Amino acid sequence: MTETASAKRPWVAIVLSVVFPGLGHVYLREWLRTGLWLVLLFATAWLVIPPDLIPQETSYEAIMQASRNLPRDASFLILGLRVLNVIDAYVLARQTTRTDPVESGRQCPECGHDLSEADDDLTFCPWCATELESVEEAEADSRFKL
Template sequence: MTWLRAVVAAGLSMVFPGAGHVVIRDWLRALLFAGLYLVTFWLFFPVDQIATAESFSEAMTITSEVDMLSQLTLLFVNLIAAFDAVIRALEFSPNAAGDDGGATCPECGKELDEDLEFCHWCTARLEPSPEEEPAQS
């Protein structure tokens, strides 16, 4: 399941940076990468010409005539967002392990709320520990 989430996050980040981070519920990074993508597009592409284009094909023609450095800059933002989404989805981030002594999810490894019977991060159902099971009479 984790690999599937990582692949989906990477694919969505290649379509629009930040969308992959939404899948893994990393809201701050989603806003960061979406904003970085939009600012990069605004800085390196002729936004005013694209906005005044009369058809979609004309807008694509204008976009394709942009120099290679601008296109590579936008591609670089996409690749960094996809790579970061994969790393975050596979739980390689420094704060994902939850080493502060609290209970962690057996599926995703993130911290759990003790009152819930499921992980609120990955929705995995949690089995109660033997000392928590009620005694049957």
């Protein structure tokens, strides 16, 4: 069984995006979106943060003082972009989970879990308990649909 993007968990993408913008997209292997979010966030910060607020030294106290002096509009704009980044990573992870097929070929029609390693004589999905069609019934149905 090969691992697909359907194994990506939305909550991991959320946590990574909260830690650093674009990191959730890196987890999802969305390289273009990662770059676009980083460019958007850094360009916004460069445009809205006054140059006189940028500290000359890189001490903790200097950085904290600069962040306290940041204009309210700039803070809200950067926060809004961070929130949109987290939402985008979550939505993308959910879409990827729902749309990517399992490559093994046999999956539950209800929950989508991979059933290739389950017993062939199972009549239900071990994850969601949905009744499964037998292989013969599925083949017969597919012949009639043509």
